[in-house]
Amino acid sequence: MNVQNNATLNRSLQVSSYWWRGGVIYQIYPRSFQDSNGDGIGDLNGITERLGYIASLGVDAIWISPFFKSPMKDFGYDVSDYRAVDPMFGTMEDFQTLLGQAHEQGLKVMIDLVLSHTSDQHPWFSESRASQENPKADWYVWADAKSDGTAPNNWLSIFGGSAWQWDSRRQQYYLHNFLSSQPDLNFHCSDVQDALLDVARFWLDLGVDGFRLDTINFYFHDKQLRDNPALPMDQRNSSIAPQVNPYNHQDHLHSKSQPENIAFLERLRALTDEYPDRACLGEIGDAQRGLEIMGDYTTGDKRMHMCYAFEFLEKRALTAAYTKHVFDQLEEKAGDAWPCWAFSNHDVQRHASRWNLDETALRQHAVLMMCLRGSACLYQGEELGLPEADVPFENLQDPYGIEFWPEFKGRDGCRTPMVWMAQDEQSGFSTSSPWLPVSTAQAERAVDQSERDPNSMLHHYRRAIALRHAHSALRSGTQTEMTQNGSVLSFFREDDAEQIFCAFNLGSSAIEASLPQGEWRSIGGELGSVYGIGTVKLDAAQFCLLVRETR
Structure with a gap:
C-alpha cells in the first residue's frame, strides 16, 4: 500500500513543517496570468513559464483558481468534471509538469476546490434532474413548489434574484446560491460527501499540497428550508455582495453556515492528514458571523488548517481603529483560529483603488500584511501596486457585473491580464487579443519596468516578504x-x-x-x-x- 494512503500514519504526518502557518500564498487567476498558445486566454503552461518570477518573490505557495473542465458560465467556478483539466487551460500532463516544476522551485501548489455546487452540465446533475427516483435523485437540493407555485422559501442568490430555479423535468425547484447554472449539492446525502472526498483524494494522490476551498460555509443548508429573517437596516453594509443587491437584506441564517458542516470538515481534514505537509484554506462568505465561523472551522487540529473571512476585503479602509476591532473580535470569537489575510483577490476591487491608497500607503500596507498574525494571500499583480482596471460595459464578461451595472461593475476590473512588458501591445500576456482588455494604466507598472527600478513596488514586496521570513516571530x-x-x-x-x-x-x-x-x-x-x-x-x-x- 502507498505510504501516503496508510491511515495508521495519520498522527505522525500531522507533525510536519507547517509551511502554511504564517506562509505567504500567491493567488493565480489562470485565465489572466500568462497565455502560452496565443488564444488570448491564460493557461497552465503559461503559469509554468512564469514560475521563476513567482519564486523570486519569496512566497511559499501558489493557489491556482479553478482550471477544471467547465462551461465557464462563472469562469471555472462551475465545474462539469472535477478530474479533468479544461482544454482551454491545457491537459493533465500540463498540470503535472507545472506541479513538478513548482516543487523544484520550492513552491507548494494549492488548487481551488469548488465543492458547494457544480455546473448544471455535470453528469451528476444530468442524472439527478432526470427523475425523482433515480440513484442520484437526492444529490442536489430539490424541493416542491409552494401551493401557489412559488419557490419553497425566500432564500436569495448572491448573483441576484431567487436562489431557486424551476426544473420542468422533475417538476421541482433546485437550489442555487450563485448562478442558476450552478446547482447546489446536497451535503445531507452521505454519497455526495463520499464522492467529493474521492475528488480530494484524486488530487492529493497527484501531489497537490493543499486546497483553497471555495465558499466553505455554503456546503450545508437547513433541511427544514426555513425562511431567512430580515437583516436590520443598519447591518446591511456587506462585503459579500454589492449594496444594490437585495441579498444584503437577509440574515442568511438557514441557507448557509449550518452546524452539520463541522463533521464534514473533520472528514476532509482527516483525509488530508493522510498525506504529509498538506493544508486546507477555507473561504468564509458571511458578513455577520465570519470571524466566529473562522473559529469554529479552524479550532483544534481536526478541522481546517486556516480560513479567511472578508473583513480586510471590504470597502472600509484599514484604519487603526477598524484593524484593532477586527483583531479584538477575532480574539473574542475565535482566539485559537489561524486566520489568513488578503487585501485583494479575484472577487473584489483591487485594494489600491478600493482604499484609494497612494504609493507610500501601498508600501506601508504591504509591510503591515507581513507583520500581522496569520498567513497571507497576495493576488497576482498586487506586488506591482496595480490599480483596478476600468473595463467598459461592452467588454464585460462577468455575469455579476452585467446584472448590476452600472452601480456595480462586477469583478472584471480585478481580472484583467497580468502586465509583463510595458511596451508590448498586449503587455506580454498574449500574442493576440485577450479575453479581457489589457489596462493601459496597469501596463505602466509592468514587470519588466519594475524589475529595472530598485525602488519599485515589486522590489518592495520582495523585501517585505523577506522580512517576514527572516523573523520567526513575524511568521508564526x-x-x-x-x-x-x-x-x-x-x-x-x-x-x-x-x-x-x-x-x-x-x-x-x-x-x-x-x-x-x-x-x-x-x-x-x-x-x-x-x-x-x-x-x-x-x-x-x-x-x-x-x-x-x-x-
Whole structure:
C-alpha cells in the first residue's frame, strides 16, 4: 500500500513543517496570468513559464483558481468534471509538469476546490434532474413548489434574484446560491460527501499540497428550508455582495453556515492528514458571523488548517481603529483560529483603488500584511501596486457585473491580464487579443519596468516578504498588546527567539507614537521603517519596527 494512503500514519504526518502557518500564498487567476498558445486566454503552461518570477518573490505557495473542465458560465467556478483539466487551460500532463516544476522551485501548489455546487452540465446533475427516483435523485437540493407555485422559501442568490430555479423535468425547484447554472449539492446525502472526498483524494494522490476551498460555509443548508429573517437596516453594509443587491437584506441564517458542516470538515481534514505537509484554506462568505465561523472551522487540529473571512476585503479602509476591532473580535470569537489575510483577490476591487491608497500607503500596507498574525494571500499583480482596471460595459464578461451595472461593475476590473512588458501591445500576456482588455494604466507598472527600478513596488514586496521570513516571530509568533492611539496601530509579535514591536500610522497626518522601554534595535529600514527612542514621529503612512532577542 502507498505510504501516503496508510491511515495508521495519520498522527505522525500531522507533525510536519507547517509551511502554511504564517506562509505567504500567491493567488493565480489562470485565465489572466500568462497565455502560452496565443488564444488570448491564460493557461497552465503559461503559469509554468512564469514560475521563476513567482519564486523570486519569496512566497511559499501558489493557489491556482479553478482550471477544471467547465462551461465557464462563472469562469471555472462551475465545474462539469472535477478530474479533468479544461482544454482551454491545457491537459493533465500540463498540470503535472507545472506541479513538478513548482516543487523544484520550492513552491507548494494549492488548487481551488469548488465543492458547494457544480455546473448544471455535470453528469451528476444530468442524472439527478432526470427523475425523482433515480440513484442520484437526492444529490442536489430539490424541493416542491409552494401551493401557489412559488419557490419553497425566500432564500436569495448572491448573483441576484431567487436562489431557486424551476426544473420542468422533475417538476421541482433546485437550489442555487450563485448562478442558476450552478446547482447546489446536497451535503445531507452521505454519497455526495463520499464522492467529493474521492475528488480530494484524486488530487492529493497527484501531489497537490493543499486546497483553497471555495465558499466553505455554503456546503450545508437547513433541511427544514426555513425562511431567512430580515437583516436590520443598519447591518446591511456587506462585503459579500454589492449594496444594490437585495441579498444584503437577509440574515442568511438557514441557507448557509449550518452546524452539520463541522463533521464534514473533520472528514476532509482527516483525509488530508493522510498525506504529509498538506493544508486546507477555507473561504468564509458571511458578513455577520465570519470571524466566529473562522473559529469554529479552524479550532483544534481536526478541522481546517486556516480560513479567511472578508473583513480586510471590504470597502472600509484599514484604519487603526477598524484593524484593532477586527483583531479584538477575532480574539473574542475565535482566539485559537489561524486566520489568513488578503487585501485583494479575484472577487473584489483591487485594494489600491478600493482604499484609494497612494504609493507610500501601498508600501506601508504591504509591510503591515507581513507583520500581522496569520498567513497571507497576495493576488497576482498586487506586488506591482496595480490599480483596478476600468473595463467598459461592452467588454464585460462577468455575469455579476452585467446584472448590476452600472452601480456595480462586477469583478472584471480585478481580472484583467497580468502586465509583463510595458511596451508590448498586449503587455506580454498574449500574442493576440485577450479575453479581457489589457489596462493601459496597469501596463505602466509592468514587470519588466519594475524589475529595472530598485525602488519599485515589486522590489518592495520582495523585501517585505523577506522580512517576514527572516523573523520567526513575524511568521508564526504570538500577537499581543494591540493598541490604537489616534491613527497609530501598534502591537507585539513574539516567539521563543525574539520580540518585535510594530507601529503603523494608518492616518493622513503626522503623529507621535510611544515606543517600548528597553534595548531594541531597528529593523526594516530598507522598507521605510523609522527609528526613535521613547517616542517617534510617524508621518502619514510611516511605520516603526523594533526587535530584541528573548532568549
